[in-house]
Amino acid sequence: MFVSESLGVNEKGHLVFGGHDTVDLSEKYGTPVYIMDEVLIRKNCRKFVNSMNENYDGNGRVIYASKAFSCKAMYKIINEENMGIDVVSGGEIYTAMQAGFPMEKAYFHGSNKSLSELEFAVKSGVGRIMVDNLFEMEKLIEISEKLDTVVNVIVRVKPGIEAETHSFIMTGQTDSKFGLDLDTGDAMKAIKMALSAEKIAFKGIHCHIGSQIFAVDSFEHAAKVMVGIMEDIKNETGYEVEELDLGGGFGIRYIEEHNPADFREYMEKVAVVIKEECAAKNLKTPFVIIEPGRSIVAEAGITLYTVGAIKTIPDCRTYVSVDGGMCDNPRYILYQSSYMAVIANKANEKADFCATIAGKCCESGDMIQEHTMIQKPESGDIMAVLSTGAYNYSMSSNYNRNPRPAVVMLNGDEERIVVKAETYEDLIRNDM
Ligand code: LLP
Numbered sequence: 001m002f003v004s005e006s007l008g009v010n011e012k013g014h015l016v017f018g019g020h021d022t023v024d025l026s027e028k029y030g031t032p033v034y035i036m037d038e039v040l041i042r043k044n045c046r047k048f049v050n051s052m053n054e055n056y057d058g059n060g061r062v063i064y065a066s067k068a069f070s071c072k073a074m075y076k077i078i079n080e081e082n083m084g085i086d087v088v089s090g091g092e093i094y095t096a097m098q099a100g101f102p103m104e105k106a107y108f109h110g111s112n113k114s115l116s117e118l119e120f121a122v123k124s125g126v127g128r129i130m131v132d133n134l135f136e137m138e139k140l141i142e143i144s145e146k147l148d149t150v151v152n153v154i155v156r157v158k159p160g161i162e163a164e165t166h167s168f169i170m171t172g173q174t175d176s177k178f179g180l181d182l183d184t185g186d187a188m189k190a191i192k193m194a195l196s197a198e199k200i201a202f203k204g205i206h207c208h209i210g211s212q213i214f215a216v217d218s219f220e221h222a223a224k225v226m227v228g229i230m231e232d233i234k235n236e237t238g239y240e241v242e243e244l245d246l247g248g249g250f251g252i253r254y255i256e257e258h259n260p261a262d263f264r265e266y267m268e269k270v271a272v273v274i275k276e277e278c279a280a281k282n283l284k285t286p287f288v289i290i291e292p293g294r295s296i297v298a299e300a301g302i303t304l305y306t307v308g309a310i311k312t313i314p315d316c317r318t319y320v321s322v323d324g325g326m327c328d329n330p331r332y333i334l335y336q337s338s339y340m341a342v343i344a345n346k347a348n349e350k351a352d353f354c355a356t357i358a359g360k361c362c363e364s365g366d367m368i369q370e371h372t373m374i375q376k377p378e379s380g381d382i383m384a385v386l387s388t389g390a391y392n393y394s395m396s397s398n399y400n401r402n403p404r405p406a407v408v409m410l411n412g413d414e415e416r417i418v419v420k421a422e423t424y425e426d427l428i429r430n431d432m
Contacts (some may be wrong), residue, residue: 002339003253003386004299005300006037013348015323015384017302018410022344026382029408030421031306032324034393036069037331038077038411041389042301044263045081048292056274056288063107065248065293066092069301073097073418085424086248086291089118093124095366103127106425107154107245107289111178112136118143122151130154130206130245132179134392137190144199152201153194154245157187158227159207160219179207180228189237190296195239202239204286205229208247211294216261216269222246223270227277237340241286246270248291252298252385255338294390303328303405305345307381308360317356320377325359326366328400329385329392333365341368343375344382349373357383361400393419401427 010018017144018037043069048062063084075096084105087093104127111132122143131137131153138367156179181185194202194273209222230241278285305322331337341357351373359366368385396404403422
């Protein structure tokens with residue numbers, strides 16, 4: 001049942017996470033509550049950073065895609081782990097700055113950054129702006145001149161790769177809202193605009209082929225295509241690309257059947273492709289950037305709920321309701337994502353009960369998982385949903401005016417609240 005190395009069962013038969021009894025945590029902090037394990041977060045960070053050092057002589061940077069889980073405490077951890085960050089909005093930039101993050105290590109992504117966000121990014125000294133489209137390139141040139149500031153840019157291209165994953169989180173293919181197309185000539189046009197603009201420093205190219213990808217060869221393929229694009233750029237403009245950003249997307253374990261490759265394997269294999277392809281094409285090996293998000297935090301998080309109403313519909317299914325749902329985890333209603341759930345106070349019992357875990361929102365599709373095997377549930381039990389560290393808190397909403405739960409960070413024997421639970425007062429804070 002252990003989809004994450006942070007999980008275990010203690011002598012009381014309770015689920016343990018990061019060394020803490022989850023039933024005790026639920027009593028102390030109430031439910032629903034997100035619990036994160038800092039030890040595992042840091043271990044995951046080090047896997048990527050060490051792998052970059054060992055396989056690519058440290059000639060690169062691992063940047064955490066903070067859309068996966070963003071709060072001040074997280075940016076502090078990432079800074080301490082000597083990594084950069086991927087930010088995608090003024091809000092993420094602001095949060096990172098408030099956490100004291102060195103903004104020269106921030107990379108600003110997004111397919112439709114607003115003009116005020118672009119200005120804010122330039123003024124805050126964001127290290128790289130990842131240009132997604134021609135409109136943005138035009139505006140950025142204007143902003144760089146207006147603010148009389150040199151802006152370092154990386155151009156996002158579509159490598160034309162269809163990675164095997166859910167269509168909503170597939171991004172490298174030609175029919176995608178992200179990035180500039182090579183075939184239409186838009187990508188090269190943007191690069192030429194950057195090269196000829198006085199206050200723009202063109203640094204390199206970027207791609208991100210999608211998310212929750214298990215096949216390392218998809219990444220090897222992307223790396224090969226991107227080095228080919230580096231060659232095209234050199235041939236057409238004479239400029240040799242210095243930085244190659246290969247995005248994120250490494251798959252994680254939500255359920256036992258998932259079998260992701262060790263993250264270290266990624267850099268091991270991709271480094272070989274880049275070095276060989278560059279040597280064959282007579283290009284300098286570029287500084288490489290990778291952008292893991294989910295793989296840093298997903299398995300390092302669980303959500304604890306209290307079981308409420310249980311409804312059995314004969315010859316159909318049993319709905320087991322929890323005190324949260326799509327407002328704290330919208331991933332099932334959006335992507336039909338797989339999740340594993342455990343009755344935390346009965347974790348040593350057999351999971352022989354088939355349940356549909358329903359949320360509390362006024363929405364039929366509000367479920368966490370359908371037809372999943374858990375321990376026999378009773379109202380009042382504590383339910384843990386596993387591998388919720390990525391894209392849960394960050395995608396949560398106040399739908400039905402549900403306050404967002406707290407995020408509690410465990411670190412060995414220590415524990416601290418890193419995001420307070422919202423109150424009803426918070427819900428009306430901006431109401432006039
Ligand atoms: N870099 C770029 C440019 C991205 O767009 C993303 C994710 C990442 C890196 C990080 O990807 P990761 O390593 O986390 O897979 N809400 C969806 C995932 C959306 C991913 C968006 N971009 C989900 O819950 O599955």
